[in-house]
Amino acid sequence: MSSTQRKKIAVFLDGTWLSRSEAAIKGVRIATGVEYYSNIALMAQTLKPHDQDGVPQVAYYQSGVGTTVGMLANLVAGATGNGLLDNLIAAYSFLVDNYAEGDDIYLFGFSRGAYTARALSGLIDYAGIIKKSQMGFLNPIIAAYTRRSLHKPSTCRHSAEILHKYTHHWPGREAIEREKDFIIRNTGSHHPEDDLLNHWKMGPEVQRVLPPPIKVIGVFDTVGALGIPGAFDMSWVRQFYEFFDTSLSGNIQYAYQALALNEDRQDFRPTLWTVRADEKQAHQVVKQCWFKGSHPDVGGGF
Structure with missing residues (x-):
């Protein structure tokens, strides 16, 4: 088998307080109330090892998040999103270590993991997948990215x-255009700071990131603006995670989201993709479907 053979890389990001290792070790009924593997864990x-x-x-x-430390810390992580950035960095680092040009990338997530999967696709669109030799610089790159x-x-x-x-690359063109649109919408001004005008209007000669294609992103019930149930969607949390x-x-080929039809809790309002007809890429397939059941019914694990 050639060492350069194309491969499929699948990233599975589970929901808050969900862990397949705990389910396997503690049996059907475990202390946190989780009874079964989530759909994400089952897919993983x-x-x-090989497809057909x-x-x-x-x-x-x-x-x-909320599965690796003590009970109090787990509750805080589950409620505020603490640990989400670490999860994003870990998933991105895995791609850096394993991705080769031509590989197919698949991203899957449930609830908070769904939000992380979507944030990961955004980071890839912005920075691409850096080289292994550049991993030593990941911390300052991520630090600057998260301070936006x-x-x-x-x-x-x-x-x-x-x-x-x-x-030696500037961020991906589409990511910069979205960044510009977000700022304009949030400031209410069509004249952002002058020092950003050249940043947004760089010529074609500038060497930009060409993000790799993402074959599929499939998520189960992204809830809340930050993947955090609304009761915990506090202003300081929102401000800290607004960079996601x-x-x-446009580099995503297939996008799917399963949504809970019978979830009527205000705190669990779904976060859908909204794509205008004039924004949708010709090659893209976007499907968001409602399924009978509540949030845990759709994502599994309970």
Whole structure:
């Protein structure tokens, strides 16, 4: 088998307080109330080493936030999103270590994991998948990326400069256009800071990130603006995580979301992709379907 053979990389990101290891160790009934593997865990468990055509398949499974430390810390993580950034970095690092040009990328997530999957696709659209030799610079790249603020556009310029400093590439063109639109919508001005004008209007000669295609992103019931149930969607949490880009980028070929038809709790309002007809790429397939049941029914694990 050629070492350069195309492979499929599948990333599975579980929901808050969900972990397949706990379910396996503690049996059908475990202390946290989880009775079964979630759909994300089941998908990861059943992925074969090769597909029907012999193409290698590599899986990465990540337990949900609030599954790795003490009870109090787990409750805080589950309620506020603490740990979400660490999960994003871990999933992105896995792609850096395993992705080769031509590989197919599949992203799956449930609830908070769904939000993380969507944020991961946004990071890929912005920074691409950096080289392994650049992994030593991931911390400053991510630090600058996470300090971007819709209310301070100069932070966006700084993030772009840091990415260019360490990778010699500017952020992806589509990601920058979305960044511009977000800032304009949030500031209510069509004249953002002057120091960003050149950042947004760089010529074609500028070497930009060309993000790899994402074959599929499939999510189960993304809830709340940050993947956090509304009761915990506090202003300071929102401000800390506003840098995440969870919109549907043009490098995604297939986008699917399963939604809970019978979930009527205000705190669990779904976060759908909204794609205008003039924004949708010709090659894209976007399907969001309602299924009978509540939030845990759709995602499994309870």
